[in-house]
Amino acid sequence: MKQTPFVAVEGPIGAGKTTLAAMLSKDLNFQLVKEIVEENPFLEKFYENIDEWSFQLEMFFLCHRYKQLEDIERHYMMQQKPVIADYHNYKNLIFADLTLSEKNLEKYRQIFKILSADLPKPGVIIYIKASLPTLLLRIKKRGRSFEQEMDSEYLAQLIKKYETAMDQLIKADPSLNIITIDGDKEDFVQSKDAYERIVKQVKEIVHL
Numbered sequence: 675m676k677q678t679p680f681v682a683v684e685g686p687i688g689a690g691k692t693t694l695a696a697m698l699s700k701d702l703n704f705q706l707v708k709e710i711v712e713e714n715p716f717l718e719k720f721y722e723n724i725d726e727w728s729f730q731l732e733m734f735f736l737c738h739r740y741k742q743l744e745d746i747e748r749h750y751m752m753q754q755k756p757v758i759a760d761y762h763n764y765k766n767l768i769f770a771d772l773t774l775s776e777k778n779l780e781k782y783r784q785i786f787k788i789l790s791a792d793l794p795k796p797g798v799i800i801y802i803k804a805s806l807p808t809l810l811l812r813i814k815k816r817g818r819s820f821e822q823e824m825d826s827e828y829l830a831q832l833i834k835k836y837e838t839a840m841d842q843l844i845k846a847d848p849s850l851n852i853i854t855i856d857g858d859k860e861d862f863v864q865s866k867d868a869y870e871r872i873v874k875q876v877k878e879i880v881h882l
């Protein structure tokens with residue numbers, strides 16, 4: 675039987691994940707699943723003091739994504755309804771690796787492994803790569819107050835960790851499809867052609 679499409683859009687902060695996921699959800703008629711931002715009780719505190727709040731924030735994201743992914747399985751995948759999410763569960767580890775102390779990271783990894791074992795996995799990742807200047811510009815343009823003082827070193831490290839993570843994901847599962855987009859050059863918001871190229875690639879992979 676044909677697998678129900680499950681696509682995840684990934685990339686560092688401000689790359690355009692939610693924007694692209696929303697566009698594709700509309701055009702492909704896939705259910706959109708977005709992570710929460712404004713309702714997150716720890717995000718603002720985290721940006722004020724990362725060391726103090728990182729464990730709470732990473733655990734919050736982990737549990738919230740766990741619930742969302744369980745729901746995706748139950749309400750969509752099991753009913754053959756295609757889904758597009760603006761994150762991949764692996765994102766939890768990318769951020770945890772960046773923000774947690776060694777002691778907390780070890781605990782976190784164990785909990786992540788237990789929670790993630792039976793969650794649904796996307797068959798396609800659309801990975802939006804973008805340079806530091808592009809991301810900083812987009813974060814500024816979007817204007818979320820708590821992100822405005824973000825350390826560019828934090829973002830630079832995140833960019834690197836994303837590169838490593840995509841390599842790890844493909845090594846762990848060579849059947850995974852990763853569509854990489856150069857977010858500095860391929861502007862899927864302004865250019866219809868650039869956007870249509872992405873749509874075509876997704877359609878080919880999921881056999882639409």
Ligand SMILES: Nc1ncnc2c1ncn2[C@@H]1O[C@H](COP(=O)(O)OP(=O)(O)OP(=O)(O)O)[C@@H](O)[C@H]1O
Nearest residue numbers: 686687688689690691692693812815816861862863
């Ligand atoms: N290709 C693009 N060209 C110009 N602006 C863009 C493009 N993609 C996204 N933007 C703008 O950049 C900002 C960030 O986009 P978006 O919120 O989609 O990023 P994100 O990757 O989902 O961010 P986060 O990691 O914080 O969830 C928004 O203001 C959006 O309108």
Ligand SMILES: Nc1nc(=O)c2ncn([C@H]3C[C@H](O)[C@@H](CO)O3)c2[nH]1
Nearest residue numbers: 687711731732735765766769773821
């Ligand atoms: N520390 C940390 N861990 C995560 O898993 C995570 N996921 C998203 N974010 C931050 C990025 C944007 O500011 C904002 C919206 O994506 O939330 C995270 N921060």
